Each structure stands twice: as structure tokens, then as C-alpha cells.
Amino acid sequence: MNYVISTRTKQIIFALMGVGLLAIIYGAVTLNPFGEGHNATRFWANMFINSFFFMAISLAATFFMAVQYIGQSGWYTAIKRVFEGISQYIFVGSAIFAVVLALGGHHIYHWQHEGIMDPASEHYDEIIAGKSGFLNLPFFWIATIIYLGGWCAFTWVFRKRSIEEDQIGGTTNHMKNYFMAAWFVVFFAVSSSTSAWHWILSIDTHWFSTMFGWYIFAGMFISGLITIVLFTVYLKGKGYLPGVNENHLHDIGKFMFAFSVFWTYIWFSQFMLIWYANIPEEVTYFMARFESYKPLMLGNIVINFLFPFFMLMMRDAKRHAGILAVVGTVIFVGHWSDMFIIVMPGTVGEKLHYGIMEIGTFLGFLGLFLFIVHRSLAKAPTEVKNHPFLEESLHHHI
Amino acid sequence: MSHAPLNALREPLILGEKSYHDITVDICRPIETRANKLWYVVFGLSFITMLWGIGLIAYTVGTGLGVWGLNKSVEWAWDITNFVWWIGIGHAGTLISAILLLFRQRWRMSINRAAEAMTIFAVICAALYPVFHMGRVWVGYWVLPLPNQYGSLWANFNSPLLWDVFAISTYFSVSLVFWYIGLIPDFATVRDRAITPAAKKAYTLLSFGWTGNAKAWARFEEVSLVLAGLSTPLVLSVHTIVSMDFATSVIPGWHTTIFPPYFVAGAIFSGFAMVLTLMLIVRKVLGLEAYITVAHVEAMNKIIILTGSIVGVAYLTELFMSWYSGVEYEQYAFLNRATGPYWWAYWSMMTCNVVTPQLFWFPKIRKSFVATFIISIFVNIGMWFERFVIIVTSLHRDYLPSSWMMFHPSFVDIGIFVGSIGLFFTMFLLFARTFPVIALNELKTILKATGKYKRTSPQPEYKIEDLILDSRKGHGAAIHGEEHH
Numbered sequence: 001m002n003y004v005i006s007t008r009t010k011q012i013i014f015a016l017m018g019v020g021l022l023a024i025i026y027g028a029v030t031l032n033p034f035g036e037g038h039n040a041t042r043f044w045a046n047m048f049i050n051s052f053f054f055m056a057i058s059l060a061a062t063f064f065m066a067v068q069y070i071g072q073s074g075w076y077t078a079i080k081r082v083f084e085g086i087s088q089y090i091f092v093g094s095a096i097f098a099v100v101l102a103l104g105g106h107h108i109y110h111w112q113h114e115g116i117m118d119p120a121s122e123h124y125d126e127i128i129a130g131k132s133g134f135l136n137l138p139f140f141w142i143a144t145i146i147y148l149g150g151w152c153a154f155t156w157v158f159r160k161r162s163i164e165e166d167q168i169g170g171t172t173n174h175m176k177n178y179f180m181a182a183w184f185v186v187f188f189a190v191s192s193s194t195s196a197w198h199w200i201l202s203i204d205t206h207w208f209s210t211m212f213g214w215y216i217f218a219g220m221f222i223s224g225l226i227t228i229v230l231f232t233v234y235l236k237g238k239g240y241l242p243g244v245n246e247n248h249l250h251d252i253g254k255f256m257f258a259f260s261v262f263w264t265y266i267w268f269s270q271f272m273l274i275w276y277a278n279i280p281e282e283v284t285y286f287m288a289r290f291e292s293y294k295p296l297m298l299g300n301i302v303i304n305f306l307f308p309f310f311m312l313m314m315r316d317a318k319r320h321a322g323i324l325a326v327v328g329t330v331i332f333v334g335h336w337s338d339m340f341i342i343v344m345p346g347t348v349g350e351k352l353h354y355g356i357m358e359i360g361t362f363l364g365f366l367g368l369f370l371f372i373v374h375r376s377l378a379k380a381p382t383e384v385k386n387h388p389f390l391e392e393s394l395h396h397h398i
Numbered sequence: 399m400s401h402a403p404l405n406a407l408r409e410p411l412i413l414g415e416k417s418y419h420d421i422t423v424d425i426c427r428p429i430e431t432r433a434n435k436l437w438y439v440v441f442g443l444s445f446i447t448m449l450w451g452i453g454l455i456a457y458t459v460g461t462g463l464g465v466w467g468l469n470k471s472v473e474w475a476w477d478i479t480n481f482v483w484w485i486g487i488g489h490a491g492t493l494i495s496a497i498l499l500l501f502r503q504r505w506r507m508s509i510n511r512a513a514e515a516m517t518i519f520a521v522i523c524a525a526l527y528p529v530f531h532m533g534r535v536w537v538g539y540w541v542l543p544l545p546n547q548y549g550s551l552w553a554n555f556n557s558p559l560l561w562d563v564f565a566i567s568t569y570f571s572v573s574l575v576f577w578y579i580g581l582i583p584d585f586a587t588v589r590d591r592a593i594t595p596a597a598k599k600a601y602t603l604l605s606f607g608w609t610g611n612a613k614a615w616a617r618f619e620e621v622s623l624v625l626a627g628l629s630t631p632l633v634l635s636v637h638t639i640v641s642m643d644f645a646t647s648v649i650p651g652w653h654t655t656i657f658p659p660y661f662v663a664g665a666i667f668s669g670f671a672m673v674l675t676l677m678l679i680v681r682k683v684l685g686l687e688a689y690i691t692v693a694h695v696e697a698m699n700k701i702i703i704l705t706g707s708i709v710g711v712a713y714l715t716e717l718f719m720s721w722y723s724g725v726e727y728e729q730y731a732f733l734n735r736a737t738g739p740y741w742w743a744y745w746s747m748m749t750c751n752v753v754t755p756q757l758f759w760f761p762k763i764r765k766s767f768v769a770t771f772i773i774s775i776f777v778n779i780g781m782w783f784e785r786f787v788i789i790v791t792s793l794h795r796d797y798l799p800s801s802w803m804m805f806h807p808s809f810v811d812i813g814i815f816v817g818s819i820g821l822f823f824t825m826f827l828l829f830a831r832t833f834p835v836i837a838l839n840e841l842k843t844i845l846k847a848t849g850k851y852k853r854t855s856p857q858p859e860y861k862i863e864d865l866i867l868d869s870r871k872g873h874g875a876a877i878h879g880e881e882h883h
Contacts, residue, residue, distance in 0.1 A: 072407065072408075127724045130724045131722055131724065133721075134718075134722060171406070171407065174407075186707075189707060189708075189711055190711065193711065193715060197718075197722075206724075208719050208722055208723040208724075209655045209719070210654045210655050210656035210657075210712075210715050210716055210719045211655035211656045211659075212655075213715060214656065214659060254500075261631075265634070265638075265658070265659070266659065269638065269655060269657075269658040269659065270655045272642075273642070273645045273646060273653070273654075273655045273657070273658075274655060276646045277645075277646060277647065277648050277653050279648060279653070281723075281725070388406070388407050389407075398502070
């Protein structure tokens with residue numbers, strides 16, 4: 001069955017993109033992104049958060065699909081096209097992200113400031129200069145191209161083979177993707193951490209934490225799972241996923257529950273160990289956030305942990321499309337907000353801005369993301385054909 | 399899932415054409431026959447080693463902790479290394495029985511029983527070290543927050559060591575209950591087959607009057623899921639808190655935020671290595687080749703690659719961050735690990751934990767029993783060195799160079815460690831001859847779904863499923879998955 005985007009959905013998506021475009025234009029006019037100083041940083045920090053957040057979601061979808069391949073799992077086959085559809089945003093997403101890094105990097109990263117690694121300069125910072133082996137522009141850009149290029153290439157091949165499988169059948173394409181999934185996961189295991197260091201850890205340039213790469217991964221993964229849940233519920237509601245029953249919902253619901261807890265576990269481990277040891281150069285990271293972003297920081301745990309934890313604890317809740325949709329929407333915003341407090345204190349600084357620029361940019365990127373994902377979903381049948389485990393998925397019963 | 403059609407890509411999990419009865423016979427055989435000479439030799443050796451360990455523990459208690467190799471800089475070394483090593487080994491049992499249950503991995507059924515037994519025995523071995531390191535072990539109950547007459551004397555709730563007490567005792571209790579509940583139906587099977595009155599009596603007691611009716615099975619499955627749900631956070635909490643014994647401190651090399659998940663991954667890694675080491679012997683000795691197959695070993699080896707790689711990424715992350723942090727103490731701690739006087743321990747750890755498991759990328763190696771056995775031993779050794787490296791190298795050269803020292807284990811240290819291995823094997827060997835080492839009743843549920851099987855009775859002309867389906871039709875209760883019959 002082929003998905004047809006309804007006019008109403010189209011209208012909403014275009015409205016979101018329109019709002020976003022207006023907000024960005026408004027930001028560009030009022031904040032002068034190509035000038036110097038606080039306002040320009042605010043503009044680029046917003047662009048950074050949103051371009052990274054949505055790109056990471058599509059990356060997480062590819063990752064999760066690769067994991068299913070490696071695990072030879074059958075249950076997900078009926079919603080495989082949802083994974084694929086979401087993953088297709090990575091091409092546009094990484095292009096935008098690269099542009100943001102190129103134009104705004106100077107505003108986002110303290111270490112890209114002029115003279116900061118030059119002992120003769122008045123801006124010289126000895127600690128940052130000590131990191132120049134990792135934090136230098138040539139390496140930063142080579143690495144960025146490898147990460148983004150690698151992720152796009154894998155995603156593209158996965159999708160191409162999957163669509164081909166619909167036509168030719170057999171297990172050849174499946175096995176090819178199975179082997180490639182192993183390579184992808186190896187690449188992802190390294191690049192998810194190192195990219196988090198390059199792009200995000202380096203925002204708070206003095207600060208360091210060994211957990212950080214896995215923390216970004218946990219946030220990215222749960223955001224991807226939420227998106228998979230929301231699209232599955234939406235498409236099922238529209239009747240495009242006839243093979244999906246409440247057992248599939250139960251399974252993705254369990255994943256959403258489990259990885260909300262996993263995210264909390266990673267967040268808490270990082271926070272607690274730094275708080276407990278109370279070493280000045282480490283604890284400053286949370287001090288800054290607790291002092292200036294208190295409602296968001298406390299809300300982070302309430303929304304992203306307590307809410308899904310209690311809402312999804314019961315078996316029936318995980319099998320109920322409506323509950324999954326409500327919980328998913330709330331923690332989707334919750335994890336976006338988590339990204340917000342990862343980036344903002346190190347870029348914009350103490351003052352919490354929450355205005356047209358912040359909300360509008362989010363809505364605009366959301367619109368673009370929805371536009372691309374819906375379009376990709378419409379390009380191929382919503383149910384795979386000839387996948388070797390399709391039968392298992394159609395008979396899925398737990 | 400229950401009606402999943404067989405797929406060419408799915409490997410059978412029970413080899414040969416077995417019937418339900420064959421499974422019972424095969425798995426009860428070690429209990430119902432006499433052990434051979436080799437068993438007695440190995441058991442005798444383990445038992446003597448255990449006695450040697452007990453003797454040295456008695457010597458420690460009688461003389462004092464001075465008989466250990468600890469000194470004023472390295473006041474934590476051998477004992478805590480062994481403690482963490484043993485606790486980690488226990489984790490595979492819970493992972494297999496709980497997490498793989500939640501992930502519906504059917505291959506777990508051939509190995510979960512023995513792995514859970516390992517969990518219990520490993521936790522017992524682990525408990526020896528902190529208990530006897532207390533010195534005055536007779537006041538050991540002071541670790542519990544009991545009301546007392548000493549005024550404000552109270553356990554220190556801020557200490558991760560106290561969290562350990564809670565985490566490990568809870569984990570031990572739940573694992574024991576989980577393991578035992580799983581055993582009840584199997585004990586009943588052994589009971590029903592027992593010939594001698596003594597055996598009949600013993601297994602009757604052990605099986606708690608299990609009747610095997612449908613209601614009992616329904617409850618059994620429900621409680622298994624609930625306990626799996628409970629065990630999963632517990633198993634994660636145990637090694638998380640063990641890692642916090644180190645990570646909450648301000649010692650370079652110990653205070654690092656990645657420790658909790660990295661310790662958990664390492665624990666599962668070492669646990670699977672030990673499961674492989676033991677199960678490869680068990681399948682040969684007890685003749686369980688049809689149940690513990692290449693497919694099982696391959697699946698476990700894949701978990702070894704996964705967890706080994708997580709551990710490897712964590713090692714490199716730590717190494718990178720120590721440099722990136724710009725903190726000279728951190729930088730030195732890692733430089734000292736790799737190039738200091740304990741370089742051999744660090745490189746043993748790196749080789750055994752990071753390099754050797756990667757060999758499992760080659761299908762030939764991960765499908766080979768011999769290669770798997772050898773690599774599993776490498777991993778066991780590597781994970782011991784990991785704890786030794788973390789603990790000793792960070793302590794022996796602390797902030798004050800005048801108090802830098804080396805650690806040398808005394809014969810008592812080594813003897814107690816060897817003794818705990820003896821204790822472990824004594825318990826495991828007894829288990830292997832008196833308990834069903836495979837969850838035989840659970841295994842029967844996948845017989846027809848995973849390969850060829852032998853019918854023991856002529857096939858009826860109708861299928862029971864069809865009758866059930868017919869009775870459901872018309873009630874509007876047709877579940878999607880069952881429409882495809």
C-alpha cells in the first residue's frame with residue numbers, strides 16, 4: 001500500500017515550515033548572525049540545536065534498523081518502512097548541519113576564536129591550547145565530513161537494497177544488509193562518541209566527561225525511538241500499516257520505556273559522580289545549568305524520566321496507541337529541551353532566552369523534518385515485500 | 399510469535415530428532431546415573447583447594463589483616479580485584495535469564511539454568527572478600543543500619559560501600575528466588591522419575607508439591623516475567639554501584655563518569671566468558687551436544703564481541719579524555735598504567751579484552767568450540783587484569799610521590815583467591831550432578847518451533863488449534879496473528 005499525504009497534513013507541514021522560515025528571517029534581521037557578539041551566537045546556537053537534533057533522530061533510526069538486522073529480528077519487519085522513512089532525513093539534515101557548522105562555528109565554539117591558541121595573543125587560553133591536537137579546524141572538518149558522509153552512505157545503501165528487495169525477492173539483499181549492518185554499527189560505535197566530542201563536548205571547551213559521548217547517544221537513540229513510535233501510531237491510525245497490531249505497539253512501547261530509563265541512567269550517572277566528587281573544573285558544568293537554567297534542568301528529569309516511567313509502566317499502556325502518542329509527544333519535546341540545555345549555557349551563556357527565535361526555529365525544523373519523512377514514506381510501499389522475516393512479523397503475538 | 403512459521407534463516411536450537419521424552423531422559427541422566435572417575439578427581443581437587451582457601455581465611459581472621467600484601471599506599475588491591483571479578487562473572491546469569499527473556503531470545507533456554515547457578519555461586523565467592531577484609535568479621539553486621547545502643551553510631555549512607563551491601567544482597571536474593579522458581583517444575587520431573595526412596599523424598603521436598611496443571615504453569619510464566627523485570631534493573635544496579643566504589647572518589651583513574659555503564663558491559667563480558675568456559679566442558683562431559691549447539695555458542699560469542707567492543711570503546715574514551723582534560727594527574731595516571739611498573743598488567747588487559755574478542759568477527763573462529771574455549775579463558779584473565787589495573791595502578795602512585803609503593807600479594811592473598819575458585823567449582827560440580835542443568839520443561843516449549851522433532855504418538859486427524867480458532871470465531875475475538883492458519 002502506498003502512503004498518500006493528506007491535504008490537511010500537507011497544510012500543517014507547510015504552516016510549520018512557514019512559521020520556521022519567518023522566525024529565522026526575523027532572527028536574521030534582529031540578531032545579525034554575521035556580526036559579532038551575543039545575538040549572533042544566539043542565532044547560531046538555535047540553528048545548531050535544531051539541525052543536530054533532527055539529524056540525530058534520522059541517524060538513530062538507521063542505527064536501530066541496523067541493530068534489528070544484526071539481531072536477525074523478525075517482529076519489526078511490519079514497521080521497517082517507518083524506520084527507513086525517518087532515516088531519509090539524514091541527507092538534508094547533514095547538509096544543513098554542515099552549513100551551520102561552517103557559518104556559525106565561529107560563534108558556537110569558544111575554541112574557534114581567534115588567538116585563543118596563540119601564546120602571543122591576549123585571548124590566549126592555556127587549557128584550550130592544550131587541546132589543539134584534537135580541536136583544530138582541519139581535523140574538525142575532516143572528521144565532520146567522514147561522520148556525515150559515512151552515515152549518509154550507509155543510510156542510502158540500506159534503503160536502496162530494501163526497495164530492491166521488494167522487486168527481486170530472495171535473501172541476497174537481506175544478507176548484504178545484515179553484513180553491512182555490522183560494519184555500520186562498528187562505524188557508529190566510534191563516530192557517535194567522537195562526533196559528540198567534536199561537535200558538542202567542545203562547546204564547553206574547558207569541561208570534560210568520559211560519559212559524554214554515550215550521553216549524547218542515549219538522547220539521540222530515545223529521540224529516534226519516540227519518532228518511530230509516533231509515526232507508527234500515525235500511519236496505523238490512517239490504515240497504512242495493516243500488518244501492525246497492538247503487539248508491535250507493545251514492543252516499540254517497551255523500547256520507549258526502556259530507553260527512557262537508559263537515558264536517565266546515563267544522565268544520572270554522569271551527574272551524580274560529578275556532584276559527589278565535587279571537583280571544581282568538572283562541577284562547573286552543572287553549576288552553570290542549575291543556576292541559570294533551573295526549571296529546564298529539573299524539568300528534564302520530570303518529563304524525560306518520571307513521566308514516561310509511570311505512564312508506560314503498565315502493560316496495557318504500551319499497547320494503547322493514544323497513550324503512546326501522548327507520552328511520545330511530551331518526551332519528544334523533553335528531549336529537544338535536553339539538547340537545549342546541553343548547548344545553550346556554553347554558547348549563549350547565563351541568560352535563558354525563550355522567544356520567537358527559539359520556538360520558531362524548532363517548529364520550522366520540525367516542519368522540514370516531517371516534510372522529508374512523509375515524502376520518503378510516500379515514495380515506497382508502507383509495508384516491505386519479500387523480507388525473509390515478514391511472515392514472523394505479521395504473526396507477531398506476545 | 400507463538401505461531402511463527404519456520405524460516406530458512408533460523409537455525410535449529412535442538413539438534414537431532416528428539417521427542418519430549420528424549421529431552422527428559424537426556425537432561426535427567428547425570429542425576430540418575432553415577433558420576434565417572436574424572437568427576438571425582440576434579441571434585442576432589444576443587445574440594446581440597448577450597449579447604450586450603452578456608453584454612454587461609456581462618457589464618458587471616460586469627461592473625462589479622464597484616465598477613466595480606468596490603469600496605470599504606472595500596473590499602474585496597476587483591477581482595478577488591480577478586481570481589482569485582484567474581485561479581486562481574488555472576489552478571490551473565492541474570493542477563494541470560496532476565497534480559498534475554500525480555501528480548502524473547504529462545505537460545506537462552508539451553509544455558510540459563512547453569513548460568514544462573516553460576517551467578518549464585520559467583521556472588522557467594524565475591525562476598526568472601528569484603529566480608530573478610532572487614533578484619534573483625536564478627537561485627538560484620540554493623541554494615542546493616544540496625545538500631546543500636548551506641549548513640550549516633552550508624553552505617554554511613556553516603557558511602558558507596560554501603561550501597562553495595564544493599565545492592566548485592568537484594569540482587570543475590572532475587573537471583574536465588576528466580577533460579578529456584580525456574581527449578582521447581584524440573585525438580586518435579588526428577589521427582590516423578592526417581593526410583594530410590596531417598597531421592598523421591600528429597601526431590602518431593604525440593605519441588606514444593608508441583609502438580610503441573612495449567613493454572614500452575616500460567617502463574618509460573620507470570621512470575622517469571624515479573625522477576626525478569628525486577629532482575630533487569632537489579633543486575634544493572636549492582637555493577638553500577640560497584641563502579642561507584644571507585645568513581646565517587648577523587649583518585650585519578652578512578653573518578654571517571656563512564657564507569658557505571660562500562661563496568662556493567664565489562665561484567666556481562668566476563669560473565670559470558672565464564673559461561674562459555676564452563677558450558678563447553680559441561681556439554682561434552684554430560685553429553686548435551688544436541689542442546690548446546692554451534693548456534694548457541696555463536697550467539698554467545700556475538701555478545702562477547704558486543705560487550706568486548708563496548709569495553710574497548712570505554713578504554714579508549716578514558717585514555718582520550720585523560721589527555722583532553724588537560725589535568726596532569728589524570729594524564730599521569732594513564733601514562734603510568736601503560737608505561738609504568740605495571741605495564742605488563744595493562745597490556746595483558748588490552749590484549750585479552752580488546753584484541754582477542756575481535757577474532758570472533760571471523761565466522762570460522764566463533765563457530766569453533768576449541769577457539770571459543772581458548773578465547774573465553776583469555777577474556778577471564780583479561781577481566782581480572784582490568785580490575786587489577788584500575789585498582790592497583792591508581793593507588794600505588796598517588797598524589798604524594800614519597801609514599802609511592804608497589805603491591806606484592808602474599809601467599810595468603812593468592813591462596814584465598816585460588817580457594818575461592820575451588821569453592822566455585824565445588825559448588826558447580828555438585829550442581830551439575832544433582833540439579834537439571836538445562837531448564838528441561840521450558841526447553842520443551844520450543845522443541846516444535848526450532849527444528850525437526852520426533853512424534854511420540856500418532857497424529858490426530860484434527861488440529862487442536864483449529865478447534866480453538868473455531869470456537870473463537872463468531873465472538874469477534876480473532877486476533878490478527880491467528881487468522882493466518
